[in-house]
Amino acid sequence: MATAASDPSCPPYPLLEEEDDKEEHHEQEEEPPHGGEMELPTVNLEAPGDALAAACRRLGVFRLANHGVPGDLSARLFALARDILGRTPFQEKQAQPGYFWGTPALTLRVKDVNWVEGFHVDLGQKRPVDVGPPFSEFRDVVSEYGEHMARVVRKLFDAMSAALGLDADQTTSYLAERDGTLRVYRYPPCTSASGGHRHRHHHLGMEAHTDSSVLSIINQDLVGGLQVLHDGRWRDVAGGGAGNNEDTDLLVNLGDMAQAISGDAWRSVRHRVAASGADAERLSLCYFGFPREDAVLTCRGGSSSRYRPFSYAQFKSRCRPTSRPLDPRSASNGSFFANKLVGASVQFMTSGS
Numbered sequence: 001m002a003t004a005a006s007d008p009s010c011p012p013y014p015l016l017e018e019e020d021d022k023e024e025h026h027e028q029e030e031e032p033p034h035g036g037e038m039e040l041p042t043v044n045l046e047a048p049g050d051a052l053a054a055a056c057r058r059l060g061v062f063r064l065a066n067h068g069v070p071g072d073l074s075a076r077l078f079a080l081a082r083d084i085l086g087r088t089p090f091q092e093k094q095a096q097p098g099y100f101w102g103t104p105a106l107t108l109r110v111k112d113v114n115w116v117e118g119f120h121v122d123l124g125q126k127r128p129v130d131v132g133p134p135f136s137e138f139r140d141v142v143s144e145y146g147e148h149m150a151r152v153v154r155k156l157f158d159a160m161s162a163a164l165g166l167d168a169d170q171t172t173s174y175l176a177e178r179d180g181t182l183r184v185y186r187y188p189p190c191t192s193a194s195g196g197h198r199h200r201h202h203h204l205g206m207e208a209h210t211d212s213s214v215l216s217i218i219n220q221d222l223v224g225g226l227q228v229l230h231d232g233r234w235r236d237v238a239g240g241g242a243g244n245n246e247d248t249d250l251l252v253n254l255g256d257m258a259q260a261i262s263g264d265a266w267r268s269v270r271h272r273v274a275a276s277g278a279d280a281e282r283l284s285l286c287y288f289g290f291p292r293e294d295a296v297l298t299c300r301g302g303s304s305s306r307y308r309p310f311s312y313a314q315f316k317s318r319c320r321p322t323s324r325p326l327d328p329r330s331a332s333n334g335s336f337f338a339n340k341l342v343g344a345s346v347q348f349m350t351s352g353s
Contacts (some may be wrong), residue, residue, distance in 0.1 A: 008089045010188055011117050013203075044045065045155060052156075053226040056254055060267030061228055061237075063249040064217070069096035071248065074219055074285070077145050077184070080138045081283055085117060085186040093117070096135055097128045100203030115190045115203045115268070115275040121146070124179030142182055149287040150177040153215055156252065157289070160327065164262055164300055173295035174261060175214050180289045187225060187282040190275035212315070213255035220251065223282040229270040235271045239282075257291055257315075258300040260307050263300035316332045 028170035041055045042063040046092035085093065093099050119138075123146040127139050154177045161171040187205040205225055220226065222239040229235075240248055259268040276282045291297060291312040299307040 002080055003224040008124075009085070009087055009093070011090055013102065013115060013188075013190075014113055031234075032229060033233050035230070035235045038228065038230060038235035040237065040251075043252070044149070045152065048156075048159045052159055056128060056160065056163075056258070056262070059228070059230065060254040060259075060269035061271070064152070064252050065249050067152050067250050069145075069152065069219075069250070073141070073145060073148070077138075077141045077285060078221060078283055080134065081119075081186065081285075082281075083183045084134060084138055085119075085184070085283075086188070086281060097131065113203070114206050116185055116187050116205050116273070118183055118185040121182045121184075122179075123150070123182055126177070142184070144179075144254060145285070146180070146182055146287070149180060149182065149217060149289075152250070153177050153180065153217060153287065153289040157215060160258070164265075166261075170298070173292045174257075174297060175289050176292045176295075177289055179292075180287055183286045183288070185282075185286060186224075187276045188279050189281055191278050198353045203275040205275045208270055208272040210268045210270050211253055211255035212257065212262070213253075213290050214257040215255040215289045216255055217287040217289075218251040218253065218284055219248075219286075220284040221282060223276060223280050224262055224286075225274045225276060225282050227249075227272050227274060229272075234272070255288070255314065257297070260299050261297055264306060265300060307323060 027212075032314060040059070040061060040063050041051060042065050043052050044065050045068075046066045052062075058330055079345055090216070094101075096119070098120045099117070102113050121139070121142050127143070131139060147229045153175065157175045157177075158171060161174070166174065185206075190203050190205075208229070218226075220240040226237040226239075227234045228237060237251070240251070253271065254266055254268050256268045259266055273282070293313045294311060296309050296311050297307075298309045
């Protein structure tokens with residue numbers, strides 16, 4: 001099997017063979033069609049008003065303005081990520097805590113290998129003490145960036161809680177903002193993505209999924225690739241500005257927990273990332289905010305809700321992982337999608353609904 005190994009920094013992604021191209025043609029045609037670029041609503045964090053609930057109800061994804069994250073901080077983190085992930089030899093990256101790459105689907109077909117690599121950082125845990133430069137500087141900047149993400153997601157969720165009529169205890173426990181996760185993603189240039197639209201989707205940067213978070217906050221560069229499923233079509237989301245100034249909007253995705261808390265009034269958006277072209281790379285910074293492990297989520301609607309009360313710990317324990325690593329050597333903290341939980345809403349739905 002051929003691999004993409006000419007660049008020493010690049011993980012050994014398997015490449016598609018010609019026969020795979022023919023075998024998968026029919027399956028590719030059955031996927032939801034592409035629907036062009038989608039214009040997203042913008043919510044002002046300082047004055048969210050009715051626009052917030054409307055965006056949560058209609059799409060489950062929106063742009064966030066006036067968030068106050070320093071542009072120079074975001075730009076510095078992007079620069080460090082680009083340097084470490086794009087220029088450091090693969091073996092050296094692989095030895096670092098939290099590094100991941102690939103994440104193929106359960107079928108283990110070559111075409112299902114996600115064309116992505118990055119670092120997974122649990123912001124609420126103590127950082128490793130044996131990390132040297134440039135990784136130590138990277139972790140310093142990640143910690144500072146994580147503080148701003150905690151502030152932003154708390155302010156946003158407080159506004160959402162008011163719209164849903166949550167009480168003070170629910171507002172506090174349904175989001176553990178300082179125990180969030182930050183994932184720094186790099187989507188390397190993909191040689192299999194240079195042959196037009198259909199060929200581009202032989203490899204995906206990230207497979208279609210919903211987030212199991214309450215909220216996911218994305219800071220992305222100018223390279224496109226993020227797509228959301230809306231009205232049965234994959235719609236492109238325009239790239240950002242790589243945090244070059246404080247006026248650059250962030251993107252917010254609602255996760256599975258937000259949909260459950262709202263009693264399905266709000267949407268956990270299904271999304272994916274197309275593989276980057278042969279002459280481009282895409283970077284994004286993604287913060288994920290989750291409930292406290294012991295918080296019991298009582299979903300909107302009371303006795304008429306489709307969901308029984310449940311804790312996030314129960315949600316995780318009842319569900320199976322959506323993916324597993326290609327092999328133990330590629331799994332160095334690379335099975336982070338093992339925490340992505342599917343089908344949980346069925347587990348907690350009330351009988352007879």
